[in-house]
Amino acid sequence: MHTTSPPAAVPGDIGVIGAGTMGLGVAQALATAGHRVTVVDPVPAALESAPGRLRTGLRAAVLMGRQDAASTGPTAVRVRFSRTLRDVREAPFVIECAPERIPLKEGLYSELGALCPRDTVIATCTSAIPVGLLGVRVQAPERVLGMHFMNPAYATDSVEVVRGEHTSDATLARARHLLHTMGKKGIVVHDSPGFVSNRVLMATVNDAAGVVQAGTADAKAVDAIFQDCFGHPMGPLRTADLIGLDVIVDTLHVLRELTGGAHFTPCTLLADLVAQGKLGRKTGEGFHRYATRRA
Numbered sequence: 001m002h003t004t005s006p007p008a009a010v011p012g013d014i015g016v017i018g019a020g021t022m023g024l025g026v027a028q029a030l031a032t033a034g035h036r037v038t039v040v041d042p043v044p045a046a047l048e049s050a051p052g053r054l055r056t057g058l059r060a061a062v063l064m065g066r067q068d069a070a071s072t073g074p075t076a077v078r079v080r081f082s083r084t085l086r087d088v089r090e091a092p093f094v095i096e097c098a099p100e101r102i103p104l105k106e107g108l109y110s111e112l113g114a115l116c117p118r119d120t121v122i123a124t125c126t127s128a129i130p131v132g133l134l135g136v137r138v139q140a141p142e143r144v145l146g147m148h149f150m151n152p153a154y155a156t157d158s159v160e161v162v163r164g165e166h167t168s169d170a171t172l173a174r175a176r177h178l179l180h181t182m183g184k185k186g187i188v189v190h191d192s193p194g195f196v197s198n199r200v201l202m203a204t205v206n207d208a209a210g211v212v213q214a215g216t217a218d219a220k221a222v223d224a225i226f227q228d229c230f231g232h233p234m235g236p237l238r239t240a241d242l243i244g245l246d247v248i249v250d251t252l253h254v255l256r257e258l259t260g261g262a263h264f265t266p267c268t269l270l271a272d273l274v275a276q277g278k279l280g281r282k283t284g285e286g287f288h289r290y291a292t293r294r295a
């Protein structure tokens with residue numbers, strides 16, 4: 001792996017945009033399945049720390065029993081890093097995992113649409129932005145769809161696949177095939193702000209945070225209700241910590257803007273935690289404290 005002078009991307013690599021939590025997780029899942037991947041991120045600090053975070057992810061996959069230790073080296077070598085979008089211009093498939101900001105993603109899709117040939121599939125990992133809103137930015141919007149991987153992408157078996165108004169059958173088939181090569185199943189839903197997953201989850205997280213803010217229960221008790229009474233594997237606030245509280249707040253803003261639903265306005269406690277840099281697992285503290293940080 002390379003940190004300072006990454007080699008030129010190889011034509012035919014799958015492109016991943018964004019070297020954050022999701023970009024690296026998706027790149028790892030692809031590389032584990034044998035695909036070569038070029039990860040693009042314009043932020044130097046993100047690019048510099050990415051190879052180390054990828055190695056951490058690979059170690060976690062070994063500990064989870066999803067990968068054997070001997071295969072982690074060859075897997076890491078299949079992932080290249082670049083700071084220029086031009087390096088994905090020959091990718092047959094691009095998966096975008098850039099920050100959850102509508103103007104940022106719109107700009108990115110205009111660039112990708114002009115850069116990539118019309119038969120390149122462009123998939124967004126957005127949490128809540130409708131696929132159609134991004135698709136209209138590119139020539140040939142039939143090649144755009146949502147592939148909403150869950151976190152960590154290398155350790156989850158199903159993906160929410162979002163079919164936009166213009167998404168073609170061929171695009172959907174290519175996405176399903178790629179997921180099949182990764183040993184994952186796609187669950188197809190129609191386009192709408194937040195789709196199914198985050199329309200429901202984000203409202204729940206915001207309400208759960210509101211309950212803590214009101215003093216009805218602390219975060220531990222809120223999560224215990226969901227785990228011990230409902231039998232959920234993880235409570236909503238631990239789930240929020242895993243996603244990243246900054247990503248939660250960005251997603252709530254998108255949902256508030258696109259649906260008008262007042263219940264999507266992030267509660268004060270969530271906004272305060274983000275302002276204090278308590279972003280959840282990735283910083284070691286959010287609603288809960290963690291001994292180790294996770295990319």
Ligand code: NAD
Nearest residue numbers: 018019020021022023043046097098099100126127151243
């Ligand atoms: P993140 O903040 O961890 O990573 C975003 C990355 O994008 C950073 O490395 C940043 O440097 C980079 N970036 C900034 N500007 C960019 C640009 N103009 N072009 C390309 N990259 C740029 O965020 P994340 O958690 O990886 O989320 C990425 C996307 O995936 C968002 O749309 C988010 O809603 C979605 N998502 C997140 C989760 C989750 O659990 N965190 C789950 C599913 C989907």
